[in-house]
Amino acid sequence: MERCSFDRDYVESLRANDPSVQQHFAGYFRELLLIKLRRRVRSEEIANDLVQETFLRVLTTLRSDGLRSAPSLGAFVNSVCNNVLREHYRSDGRLVGFPEDSPGPPDRRAGPEDEVVTRQGQKQVRAVLRKLPSRDRDLLRKVFFEEEDKDDVCRELGVDREYLRVLLHRARNRFRELLKGG
Numbered sequence: 271m272e273r274c275s276f277d278r279d280y281v282e283s284l285r286a287n288d289p290s291v292q293q294h295f296a297g298y299f300r301e302l303l304l305i306k307l308r309r310r311v312r313s314e315e316i317a318n319d320l321v322q323e324t325f326l327r328v329l330t331t332l333r334s335d336g337l338r339s340a341p342s343l344g345a346f347v348n349s350v351c352n353n354v355l356r357e358h359y360r361s362d363g364r365l366v367g368f369p370e371d372s373p374g375p376p377d378r379r380a381g382p383e384d385e386v387v388t389r390q391g392q393k394q395v396r397a398v399l400r401k402l403p404s405r406d407r408d409l410l411r412k413v414f415f416e417e418e419d420k421d422d423v424c425r426e427l428g429v430d431r432e433y434l435r436v437l438l439h440r441a442r443n444r445f446r447e448l449l450k451g452g
Contacts, residue, residue: 276343299324303317303321307355324347398448409423409438410442
């Protein structure tokens with residue numbers, strides 16, 4: 271396909287609904303847009319619909335005097351096509367649903383067995399925490415359960431961040447040892 275350059279006369283002819291210029295415009299850009307859209311949408315019909323929507327928006331803009339520079343017509347058509355494609359993706363994503371005969375989304379809630387295991391794990395953690403020295407227990411609670419800011423914990427304990435890291439490491443190791451039963 272031969273590259274075409276556009277001038278003010280071409281754009282004015284499009285605005286004036288000149289049939290030969292409109293035919294050239296549609297023929298020239300249809301192929302370029304279809305090449306682009308075929309790789310990005312599911313079917314040829316959708317690609318053709320998006321090309322038609324692009325043409326409609328471009329011609330509407332041209333008729334309302336919206337194009338500032340005639341030589342940029344090609345870039346303008348491409349940008350409009352990109353916007354139409356993005357709108358298609360957004361609307362297509364919203365309309366996707368489950369078929370009526372599908373079983374629906376899986377139930378992710380915990381079953382009775384999971385709840386028992388979870389409760390047992392919580393009891394075991396509480397028992398291990400009670401066996402820890404109070405400083406380790408308080409440190410683990412503040413940092414991991416209450417998610418306090420580590421700088422605040424450092425100020426409260428009178429240590430720097432590097433030493434807090436060491437204290438946390440030791441407390442976690444003691445916790446793991448007690449959890450394993452040692």
